[in-house]
Amino acid sequence: xxxxxxxxxxxxxxxxxxxxxxxxxxxxxxxxxxxxxxxxxxxxxxxxxxxxxxxxxxxxxxxxxxxxxxxxxxxxxxxxxxxxxxxxxxxxxxxxxxxxxxxxxxxxxxxxxxxxxxxxxxxxxxxxxxxxxxxxxxxxxxxxxxxxxxxxxxxxxxxxxxxxxxxxxxxxxxxxxxxxxxxxxxxxxxxxxxxxxxxxxx
Numbered sequence: 001x002x003x004x005x006x007x008x009x010x011x012x013x014x015x016x017x018x019x020x021x022x023x024x025x026x027x028x029x030x031x032x033x034x035x036x037x038x039x040x041x042x043x044x045x046x047x048x049x050x051x052x053x054x055x056x057x058x059x060x061x062x063x064x065x066x067x068x069x070x071x072x073x074x075x076x077x078x079x080x081x082x083x084x085x086x087x088x089x090x091x092x093x094x095x096x097x098x099x100x101x102x103x104x105x106x107x108x109x110x111x112x113x114x115x116x117x118x119x120x121x122x123x124x125x126x127x128x129x130x131x132x133x134x135x136x137x138x139x140x141x142x143x144x145x146x147x148x149x150x151x152x153x154x155x156x157x158x159x160x161x162x163x164x165x166x167x168x169x170x171x172x173x174x175x176x177x178x179x180x181x182x183x184x185x186x187x188x189x190x191x192x193x194x195x196x197x198x199x200x201x202x
Contacts, residue, residue, distance in 0.1 A: 029188060031148050031172040034115025034137040036103040040070040042078075061085035068099075076101045097121045113139040117150075129156040144176045146184075153194075167191045 030046075044066040052058035061084065068078035080097035099119045107113055117135035131154060138149045150170040156162060168191070174184025 031170055031186060032117050032135055032137050032150055033148060034103055034113050034139050035107055036074055036076045036101055037070045038073045042068040074103045093124050095121050095123050130158045131156050146174050148172045165194045167194050
């Protein structure tokens with residue numbers, strides 16, 4: 001089987017698997033890279049819908065739009081806006097976000113590439129807290145392999161803040177199949193509040 005057939009099979013698996021996943025905030029399921037490209041402009045759309053026989057769950061939709069620009073060789077900034085459709089209700093504005101990525105090390109100069117990502121989220125609903133997130137990003141790349149690890153610290157703030165500092169992690173490894181295709185896996189986990197980590201089996 002040649003590499004083009006592998007690429008087609010991988011793309012088909014993605015199409016089959018994505019509709020079975022449902023998460024309230026897809027930005028929590030995104031791997032962030034520490035690399036920044038000056039002058040690079042990007043527009044990204046994330047979206048999902050929940051399919052469930054339970055009317056309280058089925059029909060929920062989440063849509064996020066992000067505009068990112070590489071300001072310098074080491075700093076990229078982006079604005080995000082998200083909209084939700086509740087299972088019972090219409091489309092409404094949800095969260096406005098401001099994100100900044102800082103590339104700390106030059107790509108390939110050290111054993112690991114390193115960067116920091118800072119995100120501020122402002123919830124439109126007055127009864128919910130705003131959030132700040134600091135993400136440490138590590139990347140190791142070779143000729144055909146790439147590994148990225150994100151370590152995320154999240155903190156609610158504002159008058160409605162209830163939770164203390166929380167820790168999450170993200171890992172992605174992939175192998176390049178062709179110039180235009182790659183295959184790999186991603187792992188996401190949340191350890192809970194830093195002052196009281198949850199058991200590993202949870």
